[in-house]
Amino acid sequence: METGRVTAAVTRAPQRKRPVKIRINHLIKRFRSLVAIDDVSLEIEEGTFFAIVGPSGCGKTTMLRILGGLETVTSGEVEIAEPAPGRPQYSMIFQGDSIFPWMTVWQNAAYGLRMRKAPKEETEAAVAHWLERTGLTPYSRLYPHQLSGGMRQRVSIARAFANDPEVLLMDEPFSALDEQNRTILQQELLRIWEVDKKTVMFITHSVDEAVTLADKIMVMTASPGRTKTIIDVGLERPRNVLELRNDPRYGRIVYGIWGHLKDEVERARL
């Protein structure tokens, strides 16, 4: 299998051994007779921004939802490292509108902290901090319908980061946005993330987005979803979304991934 070869290439890359935060071991997920995920294994080390790309229907979102406890496994194991006491294991950022329309921006951002009964002062400090970092402070008392789609997704990001989890699970968070908003939010996510580098698993169907944001990219095959290859992006940080596009290495990596993906996309269309 091709996977083995590529994984070997990855391990050749110079790396310090860091603790594994997410481990998926021979994961299989079936919906009735349909095999969505077929024997996927991976390890994500602490501080890695790990992206998964694949054609639609390859089970990438299902895999994230399994990690987030929203789906069960058919067989195999998934494991997220135990968090430090008092901290949550993970927070999710969802595709599309997921912030509560009946809560203000502030209340939305505070949701995770309030659900885990964090002390009031901690909640207030964390929310204030993350609203500031996502540029939402002036809007903290508004309701979501008063915000644009891009602003609403910022709230979703603030909600996940304010919860201060061990790992972040992001499910195509920008796919519902227009291209300009998407670019802006990618840059903001980079800026926020590069400060404390939490472990991230990021699902996307956009190769550009994956290369822009991630340290490592797993390409999945079309249904049933398998690991096609795992690629080390190797672009230094901090990154600038615009400058990256002008970087020849960026184009080479994107081109390389498309090479892996092309057949799969065609297969998915059948």
Place this chain on the structure above:
Amino acid sequence: MSAQDRLEIGAQSGVAASAADVVDIGETQRLAARRRERLMSIASPVGLLLAWEIAARLGVIDVRFFPAPTSIIAELIRLAQSGELIENVLISLQRITLGFLLGGIPAVVIGIVMGISRPVRALVDPLIVATFPIPKSAILPFILLIFGLGEMSKVVMVAIGVFFPVAINSTAGVLQISQIYLDVGKSFKASRWDTFRTIALPGALPFVMTGIKLGAGLALILIAVAEMVGAKSGIGYMIWSAWETFSVAKMYVGLFVIALIGFAVSFLLREVERWVIRWKPDV
């Protein structure tokens, strides 16, 4: 129109007002038409009352059945001054309020729990489906039998009337909540109680309010019926006793006042709704 649009229009109106006079003839015509319509909607009831008054004075209609509006107003003033009217209105309002609480609060809780939990829905839904079609006024004798002629029977009648629309709408309200919000709750480890408090209840509120407004209409019908049959006080009792003593003007006063209560309640509920679901555009 969204709140944002409203905001924008609000911000621009200072400029737009002066420009509209010169430029937008269509707009001024529309405004004039709306003024005309408002005038017409006042003119029709006023005209009817006027015709009624004249017809009564000329003896065209039988004042035993249709006493002149002025004599009804005189009766209203007399009843208000004697305290009889206020007393009856207050006791009816008290019954409606207590009935609303007694029927409405369990209805919201049961309705929302039915929306969240499939097993509960499977258990309770048949009971509601089976009992809902029974006309509530038809069970009045039964209620009188159980609760007697005291206050409780009237309160229970209102409670039963309020319960059904509120419960049914609360369930529907939860079921229309988009799955993603429940996923968010789950991913943030919201407890059952937190899911109810922070997702199901607020998400269902627009529907709950619709149920409450429907319930208010039913409550008014039922309180009038219940007081006519099994009470010695209240606005329904007042109307019924007026008919028994053939004080027709008093009967009209009762009808007018109960209509007024209905109007006030629906106004109040609209304001409550506006405040409770202020997060929603288009309310």
